[in-house]
Amino acid sequence: MMRLPRFEFRAPRKLEEAARILAGEGTAALPLAGGTDLLPNMKRRQQVPRTLVSLRRVEALRENEIGPAGSRLGACLTPAEIAGDLRFRNGLTALWQAASQVATPQIRNQATLGGNICLDTRCNYYDQNYEWRKSIGFCLKKDGTTCWVAPGSPKCLAVSSTDTAPALLALGARVRLVSHSSEREVPLSALYDNDGIHYMRKMPDELLAEVLLDSLHGWKSTYWKLRRRGSFDFPVLSVAAAVRFSNQGVVEEARIVVGSVASRPLIAEEAEKFLRGRSLNQEAIAECARLAARVAKPLDNTDFDMSWRKRVTTQFVSYALQELRGDDLQSERTRWTHLALPF
Amino acid sequence: MGFGRHMPKQKEWPDLPVKDSPADAEALRVIGVSRRRIDARAKVTGQTRFADDISLPRIAYCKLLRSPHPHALIKRIDVSRAFAHPGVYLVLTGKDLPIRYGILPVSQDEQALCTDHVRHVGDPVAAVIAREELTAFEALDLIDVQYEILTTISDPQQALETPEPRIHDYGEEGNIHKRIALEFGNVEDGFAEADEIFEDTFFYEGSTHLAIEQHAALATKDPEGKLTIWSCTQTPHYLHRALAKVLEMPPAHIRVIATPNGGGFGGKSEPFPHEMIVAKAALLLDRPVKICLTREEVFYCHRGRHPVLMKFKTGVKKDGSITSMQLQTLVDGGAYGSYGVASAFYTGALQTTTYHIPRYRFQACRTFTNKPPCGPKRGHGTVQPRFGQEIQLDKIAEKLEIDPAELRLRIVESPNTLTANFLTLGTVGLAECLRRVVRSSGWNEKFRKLPEGHGVGLACSAYLTGAGLPIYWNNMPHSGVQLKLDRGGGVTVFCGASEIGQGSDDVLAAIVAEVLGIDTFDVRVYTGDTDLGPVDLGSYSSRVTLMAGNAALQAAERARAMLAEAVSKRFEVPQHRLRFVQKHVFDSAAPERRVSFPEAICLAEAQFGTIGTVGSYTPPKSSALYKGGGVGPSPTYSYTAAVVEAVVDPVTGWVTVPKVWIAHDIGRALNPPLVRGQIEGGVYMGLGEALMEEQEFRRLPKKLSHALVHKFPSILEYKSPTALDMPEVVTELIEDPDPRGPFGAKEVGQGPLLPVMPAVANAVYDAVGVRIDEVPITPEKIVKALAEKKAGRAPRFGPSHFPPIHWPEALRVPPPWEGGDGQAVNDVRRQKKPDAEKEKVSAS
């Protein structure tokens, strides 16, 4: 069986202590929250930290406040806790749906929101065991020099595979990053870069401590995930959409995010702009879907044929917008996810 | 299904009958009753000892270094740094285990560790044995291997075009492993007679077994100094033979214990390198050595479904009857022989068992390629051509304007007959299976009548109940059972069969309990241990229920006869009046004259001496006497019909299967919940293959790399349906007992898988009007086919090209109705008496 590599283990009780250890150890240390991404990576020798800094005992990371005026979510909140909490409905529906579809029920009990937001990018050539990667001469992301997805590519094309980030982006989330020396709050969209290796604009010793959401009163949101099976699989395409309607049912504000088609979740700005001031009729939805799909340029680095994934993008944006305007898409949802998730 | 109804009636028994009646004499009290299987309690309490659960003091752990290259020569191995690593006890390389072995006598082409030639990524090259598994893993990196890269051969097409370098220096020529050409009757005559001729090409992608339990083995030198090895093998006897050969030890000094398999499906039915290696290491170190393969390594062991390209040419009359069939298959064998020669024969052998085919020509070509070797996976080689045949029949039905179910009903083969290729059929319940699924699925109201995007598809199949010939040529029984009867009333069953989850242990206990009138809880079963039980060839080809079952039946009846004789003497009543019921033996004319079962044993022991009986089973001689006729014969065949409902989104091609109806001709269900479980499990695995499973390989750009790697050797990326993906399955059993099976039972472990994939394909056609002539049937293929349809071209996705192959001259075997005797009329080799050991190609 596969075994973890040897490591040293630290278990701080305070956020400051954790940050201090990370700063001291440098890149030889990695924070350990749920471990559901890090431990497999370690077993496959994709990540081999000398020191693991467990965040389990840091109570502050599990605190949260959820309310109509806004929410503060501790980074160690689990997807199961989000999925099971009725307060994550109405405006926050997209987050609830995203969290409910992460991996499997057991993993949802162990994984964390922060871990999912910082999820390592994935690729057919990278998420493989050590021996396999050795037999292809490794890859650009780890120990090699060629990106096998597109051998001419100067940058890594590994895919963003987080469920919660697209949803949070559609909800306008911010994050609080804490390091030994400082603290900052940034919009979640500023945290990501479209690069498979350097996909997070954060220092190695910065800990994502909290997710902040403003009031979503008047908003409706939704999240659609494409994967081969009803569970286990990472998203190979996702669409998160959130809309605030005027009293007349016209779109005042819209956020549309397409996930897992690049190294970061992509914001479909053109599509968002198009929707503003319109009502969600068939033509508007179709045109918006077409514009949103333009940002999707999936590559052959995940399950499913890449041109087919692009085709589904249009379909999913349509579904999302239809749902937001109030249509009942339960049967479509069940067919695609194999599970009825009430909207 | 109420839980209460199925509580085991272990302690509640109906009252003794007052008077003898024919019904009582016939009534079965164990067989056919829904019962808790004998190993269930151990399984639900986590006490079943799987191979990796076993540990011994001073245990050492083994890890294997595997080739990173798909095709290369080993120029040099230096293990000195690994050997010097703290905690490492031993490092082995090819020179320590050079003797070749293999499951088939005709392809003994494997070495436990490659000496000089590696043939696929994952081919084992060295072994490190250390105190901790992690230490052994760390030491692997300290082994230096120098390779000389050879041309990578990725697929059969390339294998045909690339005779050099040879992956093996045996086989027909170049990288062609085996070619087969058999003709039963003149097919051209049949085509001339036909009203319509259909030519179709299909492709069936490879898939793997994906048993949840990874392969594991633990070997030790036992206290007496002999070798004992526990391994999750389906075939302890064949492993026993291979170990003796490779280790150059007398088999009498080797004990193989097949642990209960955490799933096998054909993936654990031959000797593996890791078993040889831990055995050797345990002997050298005189300490227990264990190995447990990682999931990725299991993908490299593989022995899964051969990818097969098929070309069918079928002639039919307007009424649907078949005049001629010609089938050509191109089989991707992977890097080693495995069961492959048999697999290649299987890609043609069983086509004649379902519908009457008066003239049949079959040609097959298996090539080697630089990928993990293919072998037997549930359905073994018959799955692929069944897929093609059932879809083609659907196309034929459409053209002839006959309902697909009706068409099949018209041409179903007859029971107790010989097929064109001299397979002897037993009972044939296919017609009834068809009628049942048609009725239960509402076929007539749905077929071609559902709204766009919704469809139903139908398919049938047959499968053998145990291969009629053993892997190695011999005249001995295929299965043996020994019974020991204890004075206390306990009965112990010893048999070499191995429990792989299918319930074979329970079958043995049930048969014995039924005959002796006791409870399965009174029976202890010891299986899979070469020291304890007589040889059973193993759990493959669905042979255990029929063969080990018949052996158990014979042993139990012999025991019963001895007890009856002793009791009859005691009461001075004729033996035929005695009944064995409810742990008693009593006189049916006067039930108060009775003894308990233990008392009966004591009476018998007093009369005969120590009691013990044996039973054995050898299949009847086959009529397929031609060379190659060793694959296909079976004591009898099971039949299955399935209807699948599919929902297809015409825009995205997204496919879902909401429901499956399946009817299986099982002869007799020995334990209904277990039978149902096999059927539903077969449907599950069939849906996996139909929709999402792919053993696919990635050839990196040739200019940049020679790499040929498995695309996703993980249980995440190799997709197997989850609890959410599984539809509702409605199962029907057709029970028309076949006297060839114990209590009339036929197989159920493999047959129900076969019709599912073609039924899905046929359902997709009914839903959106496109043919996907390959598996897996995925959304992007449907989208492409729909685009073709829209453009006015053939509405299909699938292969159109079958490469030209230089076929050998066909062995011509006149079918029975042309006066044939099962022999070829033009077999040059039969002129001289062939050495049976070398010539006979044995079956799986």
Next chain:
Amino acid sequence: MTLNGEEVDVFFASYKTLLEVLREDLGHTGTKHGCELGECGACAVLLDGKPVLSCLVLALECDGRNVMTVEGLAADGNLHPLQEAFADLGAAQCGYCTPAILVTAKALLDENAHPSRDQIREALSGNLCRCTGYQQIFEAVEAAVVRIAEQRNQLT
């Protein structure tokens, strides 16, 4: 930690996961493994009452916590109704995925005494089985639901 209701002390190599310590250092081999990467569910145990994958839990993180494995399902010498139902209704064939499914199902029933078929499916969606096709597993869980309710009624 507390294992199946009893406090245990154990020494182990620090790189080991909870799965490895359970199987190798505590002799509790009931919990199985099929991938060690969190991709099959065979290693599920209950950690503080919640189903988790023990192959992805560091043993070091289990100090002072409560672990339940299949070995702890039976109580007072009787099998848990789930175990009885699985045994009787064909829900275990090879039995390899069974321990993980049993503990996961137990956690479901502890939280929801009357789950619908859909809820059972979802709760078990993280456990792969290659033998059964799941249907008899669902039926066994449903049968256990009935039996547990009967037992509760008998007590009151």
